[in-house]
Amino acid sequence: xxxxxxxQGIGSLFAQDPTIAIGRIVLIIxxxxxxxxxxxxxxxxxxxxxxxxxMTAINAGMLLKAIPVDGAExxxxxxxIAPMESSTEGLMNVMQIDFLQPIYTLTFSNGLIACxxxxxxxxxxxxxxxxxxxxxxxxxxxxxxxxxxxxxxIATAMGFSPGEAAAAAIIGTADGPMVLFTSLLLAKDLFxxxxxxxxxxxxxxxxxxxxxxxxxxPKHLRAKAIQLREQDSRTISPKARIIFDVVACAAxxxxxxxxxxxxxxxxxxxxxxxxxxxxxxxxxxxxFLYTATFFLGLLLGILCDVNTFADPKVLKLLILGFIALGVxxxxxxxxGYVVYGINKKNYNPTIGVAGVxxxxxxxxxAQHEVHALDKRVWILQYAMGANVCGVISSAILxxxxxxxxxxxx
Amino acid sequence: xxxxxxFLTSGQIYVMGFAIALGMAALIxxxxxxxxxxxxxxxxxxxxxxxxxxx
Numbered sequence: 001x002x003x004x005x006x007x008q009g010i011g012s013l014f015a016q017d018p019t020i021a022i023g024r025i026v027l028i029i030x031x032x033x034x035x036x037x038x039x040x041x042x043x044x045x046x047x048x049x050x051x052x053x054x055m056t057a058i059n060a061g062m063l064l065k066a067i068p069v070d071g072a073e074x075x076x077x078x079x080x081i082a083p084m085e086s087s088t089e090g091l092m093n094v095m096q097i098d099f100l101q102p103i104y105t106l107t108f109s110n111g112l113i114a115c116x117x118x119x120x121x122x123x124x125x126x127x128x129x130x131x132x133x134x135x136x137x138x139x140x141x142x143x144x145x146x147x148x149x150x151x152x153x154i155a156t157a158m159g160f161s162p163g164e165a166a167a168a169a170i171i172g173t174a175d176g177p178m179v180l181f182t183s184l185l186l187a188k189d190l191f192x193x194x195x196x197x198x199x200x201x202x203x204x205x206x207x208x209x210x211x212x213x214x215x216x217x218p219k220h221l222r223a224k225a226i227q228l229r230e231q232d233s234r235t236i237s238p239k240a241r242i243i244f245d246v247v248a249c250a251a252x253x254x255x256x257x258x259x260x261x262x263x264x265x266x267x268x269x270x271x272x273x274x275x276x277x278x279x280x281x282x283x284x285x286x287x288f289l290y291t292a293t294f295f296l297g298l299l300l301g302i303l304c305d306v307n308t309f310a311d312p313k314v315l316k317l318l319i320l321g322f323i324a325l326g327v328x329x330x331x332x333x334x335x336g337y338v339v340y341g342i343n344k345k346n347y348n349p350t351i352g353v354a355g356v357x358x359x360x361x362x363x364x365x366a367q368h369e370v371h372a373l374d375k376r377v378w379i380l381q382y383a384m385g386a387n388v389c390g391v392i393s394s395a396i397l398x399x400x401x402x403x404x405x406x407x408x409x
Numbered sequence: 410x411x412x413x414x415x416f417l418t419s420g421q422i423y424v425m426g427f428a429i430a431l432g433m434a435a436l437i438x439x440x441x442x443x444x445x446x447x448x449x450x451x452x453x454x455x456x457x458x459x460x461x462x463x464x
Contacts, residue, residue, distance in 0.1 A: 131441055134434035142423075142430050149423045156415035165415065240444040244437055251436065255429065389430075396429050400422045408410060408418065 005064075012062040012076050023306040024059045031056030031301065043203040046290075047176075047297040051199070054301020062305075081302050083109075083192075100302055108299055111184050113292050114177035115265040120289025121177070121359055121391065122269020123281055129385030130392075131236040131244060136339045136347075136382075141389035143335025144355030147172030147328025148397050151320055158316050162408045163187045164194075166401040168317055171198045172324030173394035174205070174358040176296075181262055185402050186409075192303040193314045197321040199300065205361055209329050209353055213369045216333050217349050221340075223373035224348045226382065238274050245271040248392070256399030263395060328356045332386075347382075354383035357390025 004011030013021040034052030038045035058080060065075040081104055082094045095101045107113045130137050148169050155165035163186035170182040171194065179198040183191035213222070249267035253260040272280045308314070336352020350370055354363040363383035370377050410418075 131437055134437035135431070138430045138434040142427050145423070145426060149419045152419040152422075153412050153415035156410055157412045162410050162415075162418075165410075169419070236441065237444060237448060239448075240441050243444065244440050247436065247440065248433060251433075392433065393426065393430050396433075397422065397426050400426055404418065404422060 008063050009060050012064050015064055016076065020306055020310070023310065024062070027059040027304060027306055027309065028056050031059070031304075034301075042207075043200075046293050047199050047300075048203060050294055050297035051196075051301035051304075054298045055304040056301075058302045058305050078305075081299075083303060100299060103295055104299055107292075107295070109184065111181050111261060113296055113299075114180040114184075115261050116288050116292040117177040117296065118262055118265040119269035120284055120292065122266040122271075123273050123284045123289070125266075125270055125273070125359060125388050125391065126384060127241055127244065127270060127274075127388055128236045129381045130388045131240060132232070132234060133382060133385045134389075136343070137385035137389040138393065139339060140332060140335035140352055140355035140386040141357070141393040142355075143338065143352065144328050144332035144357070144386075144390055145172070145393055145397055146331030146334075147174075147324045147326070147356075148394075150327050151324040154323060155316075155320050158320070160313070160316070161187075162405050164190050164313075166405045167191070167194050168320045169324060170394075170398060170401060171201065171321045172328045173390075173397060174202060174325060174328060174356045174362070175391065175394045176202060178262065178394050178398045180296075181259075182398055182402055185258070186405055190311075190313060190317070192300070192308050193311065193317050196300055196304065197314075197317045199297075201321045201325050202358055202361075205325070205356075205358055205365070208325075209356075209362065209365050210369055212326070212329050213333070213350055213353055213365070216330065217336075219373060221348065222350050222369055223377060225374070225377045226348055226379065227346050229346075238276070242271050242274040245274060252395065252399065256396075256403050258402045259395065259399035262398065266391065266395065325356070329353055329362075332356050332362075332390075348377070348379050351379055351382050351386055354386040355390050355393075357387060357394045359387050359391060360384065362390070363387040 004014060013024065031052040034043065034048045034055065037043040038048030038052060058078060061078055061080070062076040063078060065077050079098055081098050081100045083104065085091055085094050091105055095105060151169040151172050152165050155168045156162065160168060167179070167183035167187040167190065170179050173179070176195070176199055180191070180195050183194040187194065245267045249263050252263040269284055272284060332355035333349060333352040335355055336347070336349030340347040340349045348370060350366045354366045356362045363380060366383040367380045370379050
């Protein structure tokens with residue numbers, strides 16, 4: 001036995017096309033870089049550290065299907081996951097060998113993991129600001145959906161099929177579970193790169209959005225305090241909040257049965273919060289949400305083998321993701337200006353960026369940018385209203401895309 | 410699908426989404442209005458009862 005057969009991770013590098021081997025080495029290094037960027041909090045560590053480890057391990061830990069003969073190319077395999085396996089018998093075999101296959105088959109490919117994350121988001125969302133300022137919050141959130149709307153025709157012009165274009169457009173909702181859910185339904189072949197691009201860009205929102213806010217909103221408007229009005233002092237009763245949850249869930253499920261799992265997850269999570277059930281709250285927030293986020297990161301990393309990135313569509317997806325999230329933030333800020341006009345200048349347009357539903361990151365960015373200029377100005381409650389409406393409007397657009405687009409395919 | 414049709418489709422989706430979002434906002438207004446009125450009514454009833462008991 002020679003050494004390359006003994007150490008097959010290295011041996012497999014010599015048993016395949018040199019470009020693929022170089023790609024594997026690049027992805028191993030990229031995995032390490034993601035872990036370090038997560039560690040330094042440049043990217044979101046909750047996703048990036050497991051993802052980086054997964055990416056490094058899958059590209060390093062390749063096995064040869066058979067011992068190579070006369071330097072001929074050889075198929076590679078691994079004992080972590082077989083994402084393309086779909087036959088019942090094959091799945092039963094793979095699930096007994098590949099250690100992450102049960103999680104992939106039973107939670108990932110059916111969208112369960114996205115729904116669990118969404119349930120956790122529901123638990124951490126306070127909907128009181130939405131109930132206090134429903135029209136302004138919804139208006140801003142819908143302006144922030146311009147990223148989703150404009151990316152769809154751009155993706156179509158770049159040669160994507162309607163399903164793929166819709167899944168890429170949903171990156172503009174800035175909502176990871178929504179992107180995963182849509183791409184699983186409409187573009188199963190591209191769901192790995194689309195979801196990775198979405199999570200990568202969402203991780204860098206912290207650096208990219210504050211710069212946009214500074215460019216698009218002059219200092220005097222960023223530091224603007226909102227004069228209190230009658231509705232600001234109003235308290236929203238828990239009864240009103242839970243009735244809204246159940247009525248909105250029923251209404252949206254009636255309109256879009258295809259996206260019903262997402263609506264159910266979000267509003268059920270929120271109802272558990274409003275009904276004050278601490279045991280369920282702790283279970284969903286501390287156990288389910290973090291377990292799902294951990295496995296989401298790890299599985300996305302494991303799915304990042306070199307063949308995923310060999311697809312030329314990945315480069316286009318990187319461009320589309322940037323456009324989608326960039327236009328979403330610009331749209332949100334335009335929405336902020338519109339509300340500023342409607343409210344006769346008694347509004348801070350910085351709140352507009354919070355219309356991009358990346359709970360609670362974008363709301364925190366809005367408050368942070370205002371605080372950087374004047375520590376006495378608080379806009380967080382308005383920003384959270386727009387932020388939570390961003391989640392609802394994203395769910396509405398996802399429902400529309402997954403209902404309408406299949407009829408065009 | 411051509412780019413023209415894609416623009417049309419996403420435009421339609423946006424208009425529908427906007428209408429539904431505004432409908433949701435109206436629903437919220439209705440719910441908060443009804444709940445605050447029923448809360449005010451029950452508070453008035455409770456106050457009336459308390460007043461009667463005191464008398």
